[in-house]
Amino acid sequence: MLAIIGGSGLSRLSTLDIVRREVFRTPYGEPSGPIVFGRLCEGPVMFLARHGFGHTIPPHMVNYRANLWALREAGASGVLSVASVGGIRADLVPGSLVVPHQILDYTWGRLHTFFDRNDEAVHHIDFTHPYDEALRRRILACAERAGEPMRDGAVYAATQGPRLETAAEIDRLERDGADVVGMTGMPEAALAREIQLPYAAINVVANYGAGRGDSAGGIAFESIEDVLHDAMARVRKVLEHICA
Structure with missing residues (x-):
């Protein structure tokens, strides 16, 4: 069963036929909220709101370990994250949908691994390609079937938050090779x-990165809500094809 983690703009799935909600306890504390089980276009799916249903948990305080552990314990076969980002690459304008392929991690101080017990052998994971390619291809194919344009590939820069970046920081991220910037992609x-x-x-893409486009003089938060409202409706269409 596919698990969907919803971020800013997607704290619930309005078209989800809910079967039940279940609260999970994990060795790593409590997840952001109960996991919602249901059907989306007749396909079984589970949903978790990353920031809580009231959007009260900031990015740096999300219990990522508990969230992922709970989804696995609930029987998830894979995880599809939906997250709003700022656009850095010129063609990624507000309202764009993109399936990233790489990550740059600028976060700090987050509980970022399950392998942190002193009585265990050291564990390493291969993270050359951070996103599952089969699931990426599934998303892109379903977007095509849904008739929703979706860009294939972007380098996601994960910053600490909760503040947005300075214009100089966005310039630096671009020099580092980043195409979009968000706050929740790592350590998730x-x-x-x-x-x-x-x-x-x-x-x-909810807005231009700081110093770019109509964000040159500052981020217009009032416009972000409108962009997300329209874009998330398109995301829901894609999700319906993925889960069908």
Whole structure:
């Protein structure tokens, strides 16, 4: 059963036929909320709101370990993350949908691994390609069937938050090779890899990065809500094809 983690703009799936909600306890604390089980276009799916249903948990305080552990315990066969991002690459304008293929991690101080016990042997994971390619291809194919344009490939820069970046920081991220910037992609992707859960993402470009486009003089938060409202409706169409 596919698990969907919803971020900003997708705290619930309005078209999900809910069967039940279940609260999970994990060795790593409590997840962001109960896991919702249901059917989306007749396909079984589970859903978890990354920031809580009231969107009260900031990116740096999300219990990523508990979230991923709970989804695995609930029987998830893979995880599809939906997250809003800022656009850095010129063609990734607000409203664009993109399936990233690589990650740059600038986060710090987050509980980022399950392998942190002193009585265990050191564990390493291969993270050359952080996203599961089969799940990426599934997303792109379903977007095509849904008639929703979706870009294939972007380098996602994960920053600490909760503040947005400075214009100079966006310039630096671009020099480093980043195409989009968000705050929740890490350690989520790495934790999924550690427990062998296939993981991929749909990024929704909510705004230009600081200093770019209409964000040159500052981020207009009032416009982000409108962009996300329209873009998330398109994401839901894609999700319906994925789960059908």
